[in-house]
Amino acid sequence: MSAINGLLDLDKIRADFPILERRLAGDRALVYLDSANTSQKPQSVIDAISEHYALHNANVARAAHQLGEESTAAYEGARDKVAAFVNAPGRDGVIFTKNASEALNLVANVLANAGKPHGFGPGDEVVITEMEHHSNIVPWQIACQRTGATLRWFGITDEGRLDLSNIDDLITERTRVVALTWVSNALGTINPVAEITRRAHEVGALVVVDASQAVPQMAVDVTALGADFVAFTGHKLCGPTGIGVLVAKPDLLNQLPPFLGGGEMIEIVRMEGSTYAPAPHRFEAGTPPIVQAVGLGAAIDYLSAIGMDAVRAHEHAITGYALERLQTVDGVRILGPTENIDRGGAISFELGDLHPHDVGQVLDSLGIAVRGGHHCARPVHARFGVTASNRASFYLYTSPAEIDALVEGLDHVKSYFSRGA
Amino acid sequence: MSAPNPQIDALYQEIILDHYRNPRHKGLREPFEAQVHHVNPTCGDEVTLRVHVADGKVADVSYDSLGCSISQASASVLTELLIGKDLDEAMAVHEEFLALMQSKGQATPDEDVLEDAVAFAGVSKYPARIKCALLSWMAWKDATAQAVGKVTQ
Numbered sequence: 063m064s065a066i067n068g069l070l071d072l073d074k075i076r077a078d079f080p081i082l083e084r085r086l087a088g089d090r091a092l093v094y095l096d097s098a099n100t101s102q103k104p105q106s107v108i109d110a111i112s113e114h115y116a117l118h119n120a121n122v123a124r125a126a127h128q129l130g131e132e133s134t135a136a137y138e139g140a141r142d143k144v145a146a147f148v149n150a151p152g153r154d155g156v157i158f159t160k161n162a163s164e165a166l167n168l169v170a171n172v173l174a175n176a177g178k179p180h181g182f183g184p185g186d187e188v189v190i191t192e193m194e195h196h197s198n199i200v201p202w203q204i205a206c207q208r209t210g211a212t213l214r215w216f217g218i219t220d221e222g223r224l225d226l227s228n229i230d231d232l233i234t235e236r237t238r239v240v241a242l243t244w245v246s247n248a249l250g251t252i253n254p255v256a257e258i259t260r261r262a263h264e265v266g267a268l269v270v271v272d273a274s275q276a277v278p279q280m281a282v283d284v285t286a287l288g289a290d291f292v293a294f295t296g297h298k299l300c301g302p303t304g305i306g307v308l309v310a311k312p313d314l315l316n317q318l319p320p321f322l323g324g325g326e327m328i329e330i331v332r333m334e335g336s337t338y339a340p341a342p343h344r345f346e347a348g349t350p351p352i353v354q355a356v357g358l359g360a361a362i363d364y365l366s367a368i369g370m371d372a373v374r375a376h377e378h379a380i381t382g383y384a385l386e387r388l389q390t391v392d393g394v395r396i397l398g399p400t401e402n403i404d405r406g407g408a409i410s411f412e413l414g415d416l417h418p419h420d421v422g423q424v425l426d427s428l429g430i431a432v433r434g435g436h437h438c439a440r441p442v443h444a445r446f447g448v449t450a451s452n453r454a455s456f457y458l459y460t461s462p463a464e465i466d467a468l469v470e471g472l473d474h475v476k477s478y479f480s481r482g483a
Numbered sequence: 484m485s486a487p488n489p490q491i492d493a494l495y496q497e498i499i500l501d502h503y504r505n506p507r508h509k510g511l512r513e514p515f516e517a518q519v520h521h522v523n524p525t526c527g528d529e530v531t532l533r534v535h536v537a538d539g540k541v542a543d544v545s546y547d548s549l550g551c552s553i554s555q556a557s558a559s560v561l562t563e564l565l566i567g568k569d570l571d572e573a574m575a576v577h578e579e580f581l582a583l584m585q586s587k588g589q590a591t592p593d594e595d596v597l598e599d600a601v602a603f604a605g606v607s608k609y610p611a612r613i614k615c616a617l618l619s620w621m622a623w624k625d626a627t628a629q630a631v632g633k634v635t636q
Contacts, residue, residue, distance in 0.1 A: 088488050419526055419551035419615065420495075427491035435526045449527035449549055474487065479500070479552075 068379035070372060072461050078104040078364070079459050090429035093464045093471075098247055098275060098408040098455030099433050100297045103361075107300055110360035114353045122352055123326060123343075137352050140359035141342070144307055147362045148292070149283040154312040157342045158305060158350050162274040163197040165293035165308035166241075168345060169270050170201035172318045173239060174209050180268060180318065182238040184210035189232050189240045189267075191216040191224055192445055195247050196438045198272045202241055211238065218445050222249040222398035229261060237267040244276035245406040248439035248453065249398030250381070252276075252406055259289045274298060278457070279377045279406055281370035284309050296354065301361035305354035308345070315341035322347040365458075373458045377407040380456045384409055384465045388454075391472050397446050408455035410437065413472055416479055418452045424475045425452075430468055493605035494612070495552065502556035502599070507563050512545035517629035521622040523614050528554045530619050534626040536634055541565045541573045544623060553603075553612050558619035560599045565623065570631065576600075580620055584613050 076082050079102045084092045094102060114136060120129035122137045145153040159165045173181055182188060188202050192215050206213040214232055217225040224242075233240060240262040244255050259269045269289040276282055277294040284292050296305035320327055320338050324347030329337040338344050365373060382402040388394050393414035399405050413421050422434030433453040436443045443449060454468055511518075515533035522529045528550030535543040544562045548555060565573045579596045580603070588608035592601040606616045 088490065090488075417551035419528075419553070419612070423494065423609070423612070424491060427488040440527065443527070449529070478487070478491075478495075481500075 066379050066383055066462060068375035069462070070368065070376045070458055072459070075368075076459050076461070078106070080105055080108070082459060085429075087427055087429040093428075093430040093467045095454040095456065095460070095464060095468060096431045096433050097278075097457035097460070098298065098453065099437075100303070101278060101300050101457050102459065103302070103357075104300055104364050106364050107302070107357050107360045111302060111353050111357045114356045119353075121349055133352060136356045136359075137350065140355040143359040143362045144309075147282075147366065148277060148294075148309060149285045150309045151285050151311045154341050155310050155315060157308040157310075157315070157345045158355050159308055159345075160304055160351060161297075161306040162272065162293045162295040163201075163306070165295075165306045166197050166270070166272060167201045168308060168321045169241075169291045169293070170205040172321050172345075173268070174205040175319045176317075180238075180314075182206075182209055182211040185236065186211045186238045187214055187234070187236045188212070189214050189216070189237055189262075191242045191253075192218050192441050193224060193246045193249060193251065193253070194241075194243050194439070194441075195272060195274070196440070197274075198241055198243060198270075199441070202239075212236075216242070218249075218442065221400075222246075222251050223404075224251070224253050226254075226258075229258075233258075233261050233265055233267065235265050237262065237265055239268050239270060241270035241272070243272040243274075245273075245279070245408075246398065246439075246442070247275050247408060248410050248437045248442045248451075250406045250408040250410075251399055252404040254404075255289065256287055259287060263288070275406055275408065280374045290314060296358040296361065299358070299361055300364055301358035302354045304351045305358045307358075310341075312341050315344065320347075321345055324348045326350075368458065376458050376460075377456060378402065378405075380460050380462065380465065381405060381407045381409070383462055384454065384456065384468075387465050387469045388472075391469055393476065394472065397442070397448070397451055407457065407460075408453055410451040410453040412448060412451055413475065416475065418450045420479065421452050421472070421475050424478050425468070425471045428467075428471050428474065430471045432468070494609055496602040496605060498560075498599050498602035499552060499556040502559040503552040506555060506559040508545060508566065509547070509559065510545060511547050512543060515543070515545070515630070516633045517626040519622050519626040519629070521618055521625070523550070523554070523618050525614070526551070528615060528618055530554070530558060530622050532558075532619060532622040532626055534623065534630045536570065536627065536630045539570055541568050541570060541627070546619060546622075548619065550618070551612075551615055553606055553615040554618045557600075557603065557616045560603070561619050561623060564598055564600060570627070573627070574624075577620060577624055581617070583607060584617055 118132040120133040122134040145156045219225045262269045270291040271289040273294040278299040292309045297303040327347040395412045397410040418434035515535045518533045520531045530548040532546040586607045
């Protein structure tokens with residue numbers, strides 16, 4: 063395996079993740095190849111969560127006692143860590159949500175209600191892509207239905223790239239919003255989001271980027287990207303579930319109407335009507351996911367110490383190895399780019415005419431965890447004429463030996479279903 | 484590394500694989516009083532199923548389906564079991580199959596009632612697959628209720 067350049071020191075990294083010690087499926091080593099679904103958690107994140115509950119637990123911004131101050135400092139400290147990690151345009155432009163879906167729904171809802179100049183209505187167009195996760199399709203469908211705006215989308219080429227051939231027809235002076243994914247969760251494609259952002263800004267449209275698969279695996283600079291809204295989730299980034307992030311410019315956020323109403327998002331509440339706090343609290347009604355934010359902060363500390371460029375190099379190396387090995391398996395058809403160029407660490411594939419549920423089930427009996435289904439990207443599967451696929455996805459702890467185990471496992475799956483046939 | 488794990492054989496019994504490879508009564512047929520389309524949104528499995536009732540009996544069940552071995556075999560076994568049965572007898576088989584699927588692997592299925600469907604006992608230990616096994620059975624119940632409603636109108 064020494065021939066693979068760019069790998070991290072896997073013995074050291076894997077020792078940080080206690081779950082990777084687990085044995086299952088009849089005392090087999092766990093082969094976890096479902097990190098695009100959710101990543102595993104290093105001990106430092108588990109410890110940060112447990113330490114917060116054990117020593118500092120209190121509600122934030124409401125409690126004038128020492129624990130309340132400690133908890134508030136930890137929660138707001140996590141906001142600073144996120145802002146620095148993705149180079150947000152100001153810490154007040156970092157909004158905590160429960161996940162990326164909520165962050166995207168927040169944007170779609172407040173823009174639908176925004177009126178001029180940021181909102182949209184009849185005659186306006188919202189442009190998305192066929193490559194989106196359902197989280198970046200359905201909120202825009204709902205917003206367009208409600209406002210009378212028209213939803214349009216970029217297609218996908220046979221190679222699994224965005225089809226930009228009709229970009230001049232799609233992005234026009236009617237376009238109010240362009241919403242797209244940075245890295246496809248199903249195809250692994252890395253999209254030219256900076257270029258599309260420039261084109262959208264030329265016509266005065268706002269740009270919303272789903273960075274759920276991007277932030278975990280590459281160095282992200284939101285300010286340099288220039289997109290107006292960037293959403294991602296903590297649990298794919300070595301952090302806990304229940305914490306998502308929306309990043310935007312604070313002055314843009316302060317021009318937008320609120321999303322959820324409740325505690326902490328207000329300035330003054332009178333029975334006749336209320337005024338609202340500035341961002342970020344304007345969009346954080348109710349008790350926020352405090353310990354989840356603290357856990358995300360610890361995850362960012364963990365990844366920053368390794369360095370996101372090193373994480374990206376590892377992901378690129380392991381993806382290249384997996385693409386090469388999977389293509390040696392008879393019957394494997396990869397959905398998405400087969401070249402390791404502009405490609406993230408998720409590979410969806412079919413295995414002959416076997417159903418992905420059956421493939422995944424037999425792999426599971428060998429301790430190998432992959433995803434089977436449409437990966438919340440049904441239109442991508444429809445584009446390639448299939449209802450479902452299997453997906454193997456990698457992270458900084460994925461080893462070449464685990465790719466070998468998958469390849470061997472697929473051979474076993476084929477022989478298992480051909481017995482007695 | 485990939486030595487077989489025998490536990491999986493409880494799920495993929497030979498009877499199931501046989502029905503999967505050689506589905507019985509597959510294809511949509513006339514006549515029918517009701518047709519339904521059911522999907523399993525998590526995996527995209529789909530079934531279109533028709534029911535023909537006559538003289539208080541399940542005269543025919545025909546279907547077209549896409550999906551995994553468990554969902555395909557389950558539809559095939561259903562047609563073998565239910566076609567030709569009295570309606571109340573067929574409903575009783577449905578109840579028995581549903582109970583088996585909800586048993587978490589604890590039930591001892593009644594082979595006299597369920598025949599080949601006893602092979603699905605192992606599925607009840609895999610929560611993610613129970614919906615696959617039940618897809619066509621739920622479609623059948625839905626279609627039969629509609630068909631009976633029409634016939635008795």
